[in-house]
Structures are given as C-alpha cells and as structure tokens.
Amino acid sequence: MLIDSHCHLDDFAASGELDAVLERAREAGVEAMITVGTSLSDWETYARITAAHPGFVHWTAGLHPTEVDEGWKDHVDTLASWFATSPAPVGIGEVGLDYFHLPKDAKKAAPIVARQKDAFAAQLEIAYQLDCPLVVHSRNAFADTVAMIDKSGVNWKKVVYHCFSEGPEEIRALNERGGRGSFTGVVTYKNGLRNLEAAVAQGLELLMLETDCPWLTPEPFRGKRNEPALIVHTAQKLALAMGIPFESLCETSTRNAREFFQNLTTCAHAGT
Numbered sequence: 356m357l358i359d360s361h362c363h364l365d366d367f368a369a370s371g372e373l374d375a376v377l378e379r380a381r382e383a384g385v386e387a388m389i390t391v392g393t394s395l396s397d398w399e400t401y402a403r404i405t406a407a408h409p410g411f412v413h414w415t416a417g418l419h420p421t422e423v424d425e426g427w428k429d430h431v432d433t434l435a436s437w438f439a440t441s442p443a444p445v446g447i448g449e450v451g452l453d454y455f456h457l458p459k460d461a462k463k464a465a466p467i468v469a470r471q472k473d474a475f476a477a478q479l480e481i482a483y484q485l486d487c488p489l490v491v492h493s494r495n496a497f498a499d500t501v502a503m504i505d506k507s508g509v510n511w512k513k514v515v516y517h518c519f520s521e522g523p524e525e526i527r528a529l530n531e532r533g534g535r536g537s538f539t540g541v542v543t544y545k546n547g548l549r550n551l552e553a554a555v556a557q558g559l560e561l562l563m564l565e566t567d568c569p570w571l572t573p574e575p576f577r578g579k580r581n582e583p584a585l586i587v588h589t590a591q592k593l594a595l596a597m598g599i600p601f602e603s604l605c606e607t608s609t610r611n612a613r614e615f616f617q618n619l620t621t622c623a624h625a626g627t
C-alpha cells in the first residue's frame with residue numbers, strides 16, 4: 356500500500372472525474388492521499404472532498420507562492436481558523452518561494468519576491484504557533500527558503516520540501532537540520548538523475564512519495580495527465596535505485612508519511 360503525500364484534486368472534482376480517479380487509486384494500492392491547498396478557493400474544495408472520503412483523502416491549507424498577489428493577507432488571515440474546523444487540515448502548505456516564474460525584468464520581479472517572502476514569513480509564523488507539519492514549495496529558491504525556515508523557529512522535523520528538485524548536497528542540508536524532501540515522478544525521467552541521486556542519498560528512513568498530480572506524470576506515462584494511481588511507477592523506480600524490494604519501499608514510505616503527518620490526524624487541537 357502507498358500514500359500519495361502531495362496531490363491536487365481540484366481539477367478532477369471540477370470535471371466530475373474525482374470518483375473514478377479515487378477508485379483507480381484504490382485499485383493501484385493507494386491507501387491514503389493528501390490533497391494540498393494553494394489558495395482559499397481550493398481550501399474550501401479540499402475540506403469538502405476530505406469530508407466525503409474520511410480516512411482516504413486528507414488535506415492541507417496554505418497559500419502557494421505563485422498565488423501570492425496584493426490580496427494575500429485576506430487568505431493568510433483566515434488560515435489559522437481552518438484548523439478549528441472539521442475536517443481540519445493535516446498540515447500547512449504548500450507555502451514557500453518560487454523564483455522560476457518571475458518576470459525577467461529585475462525591477463518587475465523585486466516587488467513580487469518581496470511579497471512572496473512576506474506571505475511565506477506570515478505562514479511560517481502560523482506553522483510555528485500551531486506546531487503543524489509544513490509542506491514547502493521551493494523553486495529556484497533553495498537558499499532563501501532554508502534561511503527563512505531557520506529564522507522562523509519552525510521545527511525542521513516537521514518540514515518537507517515537496518517535489519524535491521535539487522541534488523544530493525541540498526538534501527543533506529535539509530537532513531542535517533532534521534528536515535526532508537519528498538519525491539515525484541521526476542525521478543523516473545531521463546533528465547531526473549540528480550533528483551534520483553538526492554532520493555537515494557536521503558535514504559529509505561525519510562522517504563516520502565508524491566505525485567503532485569495532475570502534473571509531473573511518471574514514465575512510462577509522461578505526457579499524459581498524472582493522478583494518484585500512477586505513484587506506483589515512482590515507487591518502482593526508487594525501489595530499483597535503492598536496491599530494495601518494492602514491498603519494503605511501499606511499507607516504509609507509507610509508514611514515514613503517516614508518521615510525518617502525525618498519523619494523518621488533523622491539527623484541529625492546534626487551532627483551538
């Protein structure tokens with residue numbers, strides 16, 4: 356059995372395909388999944404989906420860096436209150452910094468970076484207060500996200516860099532602090548070797564898997580839409596790379612994800 360520790364189910368819900376997608380996940384051996392929030396609009400959707408599929412679907416709430424605009428405070432101001440609702444999120448995320456999508460003109464990029472940092476700092480403060488698992492999105496911004504987490508006082512043991520997209524040195528920097536990365540279908544790509552090396556360097560005892568669907572479809576389905584059922588291909592590739600039986604990898608990565616997300620219980624107590 357596997358856990359998809361990071362997916363986005365909103366498109367499937369909007370197109371009426373969610374039930375079929377969840378059924379295929381079950382058939383593929385996925386025992387639970389976490390649908391990860393990116394802004395107020397999907398938080399509402401994910402709370403609803405989680406309520407409809409107790410124990411199978413879980414959710415997190417957070418304002419994604421590319422969703423940070425002038426109105427970011429309106430989202431972040433309500434964030435803590437979601438932890439007092441039912442079903443409450445199992446963590447905060449995804450939050451962080453994304454320098455990949457910035458305008459090339461440095462003058463135009465600067466205020467966007469400043470805003471992303473403000474929103475990330477505000478959400479780190481909430482994560483610190485609630486002492487919740489934290490799902491970090493970091494793209495071309497590794498040093499800055501690490502520095503901001505260091506400064507925030509957040510417990511690194513509760514930090515996961517989702518879709519870890521750096522190499523062995525950077526994963527060591529996270530692991531030394533007590534943090535970890537989780538891995539997507541990128542490890543199955545021909546050009547994903549550095550990413551695969553990072554997963555192997557981190558090792559089995561911290562491993563967590565994710566699809567980040569509907570994006571990052573693993574081989575041999577790259578080019579098609581991704582969904583939780585396809586996490587099996589990422590697990591197979593990593594078992595091969597780590598030289599361990601597929602079953603052991605499934606068992607340990609599933610246990611790791613459960614432990615990291617506090618047995619997939621909500622953080623409701625934290626919000627009260």
Ligand SMILES: [Zn+2]
Nearest residue numbers: 449492517518
């Ligand atoms: Zn992300």
Ligand SMILES: [Zn+2]
Nearest residue numbers: 361391449567
């Ligand atoms: Zn994501």
